[in-house]
Amino acid sequence: MGCFNFKKGPKSKPNKSVASKKSSNKPFQSKTYTEKSNNSSNSVKPDQSITKSVTSTPPRYSIPNLYEQRGQKLRVFDFEELRAATNDFNRALKLGEGGFGTVFKGFLKCRDSNGERLVVAVKRLKQKSLQGHKQWLAEVLFLGVVEHTNLVKLVGYCSVDGEKGNQRLLVYEFMPNKTLEDHLFSRAYPPLSWDLRLQIILGSAEGLVYLHEGLEVQIIFRDFKASNILLDKEFKPKLSDFGLAREGPTASKTHVSTAVVGTHGYAAPDYIQTGHLTIKSDVWSFGVVLYELLTGRRSLEQNRPRAEQKLLNWVKQYPPEATNFSVIMDPRLRNQYPLKAAREIARLADRCLVKDPKQRPGMTEVVRVLKEAMQIKVKG
Ligand SMILES: Nc1ncnc2c1ncn2[C@@H]1O[C@H](COP(=O)(O)OP(=O)(O)OP(=O)(O)O)[C@@H](O)[C@H]1O
Ligand SMILES: [Mg+2]
Numbered sequence: 001m002g003c004f005n006f007k008k009g010p011k012s013k014p015n016k017s018v019a020s021k022k023s024s025n026k027p028f029q030s031k032t033y034t035e036k037s038n039n040s041s042n043s044v045k046p047d048q049s050i051t052k053s054v055t056s057t058p059p060r061y062s063i064p065n066l067y068e069q070r071g072q073k074l075r076v077f078d079f080e081e082l083r084a085a086t087n088d089f090n091r092a093l094k095l096g097e098g099g100f101g102t103v104f105k106g107f108l109k110c111r112d113s114n115g116e117r118l119v120v121a122v123k124r125l126k127q128k129s130l131q132g133h134k135q136w137l138a139e140v141l142f143l144g145v146v147e148h149t150n151l152v153k154l155v156g157y158c159s160v161d162g163e164k165g166n167q168r169l170l171v172y173e174f175m176p177n178k179t180l181e182d183h184l185f186s187r188a189y190p191p192l193s194w195d196l197r198l199q200i201i202l203g204s205a206e207g208l209v210y211l212h213e214g215l216e217v218q219i220i221f222r223d224f225k226a227s228n229i230l231l232d233k234e235f236k237p238k239l240s241d242f243g244l245a246r247e248g249p250t251a252s253k254t255h256v257s258t259a260v261v262g263t264h265g266y267a268a269p270d271y272i273q274t275g276h277l278t279i280k281s282d283v284w285s286f287g288v289v290l291y292e293l294l295t296g297r298r299s300l301e302q303n304r305p306r307a308e309q310k311l312l313n314w315v316k317q318y319p320p321e322a323t324n325f326s327v328i329m330d331p332r333l334r335n336q337y338p339l340k341a342a343r344e345i346a347r348l349a350d351r352c353l354v355k356d357p358k359q360r361p362g363m364t365e366v367v368r369v370l371k372e373a374m375q376i377k378v379k380g
Helices: 046-053 063-073 079-085 130-145 180-185 194-213 269-274 279-295 311-315 339-352 363-375
Strands: 094-097 101-111 117-125 154-162 165-173 229-231 237-239 261-263
Touching: 063 130, 079 101, 079 117, 079 154, 079 165, 117 130, 130 154, 130 165, 180 229, 180 279, 194 229, 194 237, 194 279, 194 339, 194 363, 261 279, 269 279, 279 311, 279 339, 279 363, 339 363
Parallel strands: none
Antiparallel strands: 094 101, 101 117, 117 165, 154 165, 229 237
């Protein structure tokens, strides 16, 4: 993968820099990338390399040492088993493709509690680089530790370094209803109702609260966006893609200094400028998704008139208290939403999108406001 990992819209190539004209919703990584990569020349089990690649001096609680306690629940697959499960990575079973790899539907021989073959999603990393390995490793470590109803479940992983090349795969529980991105922006799906939009965004916010506050260590997701919100059979949201996640700062620090990675159109400007990462970087991205949810528009859309290409600039002309606020609302909602609630959500988005990260609300506060907005039912 190129050395800039900012992510952009669905299926285009990674961008080289945030400042470049063509935006990309694919992963980016700043040219000033400085994080140390670990050596992946041998077959690597996550528990052997975690301390090297995630942090060099683990604090008392760290993802690596939590992984040692909790990561055992993950299954280690051999490559042949995953090849068989996906019918040799058959294109007919392809679920999608992201910046880091291709995802296939797979059927494992083992049966679930109902005696059915276990359906999974198998992500095969296309990067044979150290960077690819690093992202794979982060995903194994973080998902090996976390457990929450709004986070995707990792079933296991596969790592083989052989003469024919290195293979890194991840096996997740299968999510039958695609992603929030698909339902918001693709005409192939019926429009999402107002209530469902709020239900999805509330669950996603609860996933972030758990990451930010629910564990012994703080986790910064760093890649919150509509395509990383998977939907289960009841449209319950599950955050996915922990390849860019980072441990938050320890008590004595205010931020982690890191190379800038994330997705164009979603990453916080203060983080892009300084490389200082905090949980408030996720709050900014959350604000962007709130506006996507209200408007049915992507944060960056190059095929619109210039003044409308950047969603955050465009919505500024229609603030929540303005009489013409409803101009921004997704026409696919067909006016079937409570205007008062929509204004509340826009106000909340604006709070998430303030310049100074310290002034942004925490995710617990965001959840509180969302729940309040969900109580407003009168349409108009
Ligand atoms: N657990 C899963 N169950 C079902 N489908 C999945 C699962 N994980 C991923 N997918 C599908 O695979 C697609 C590609 O996912 P992936 O995370 O690799 O890329 P992305 O999120 O679209 O882009 P990016 O790499 O920028 O994050 C998703 O859009 C989704 O449709
Ligand atoms: Mg993704």
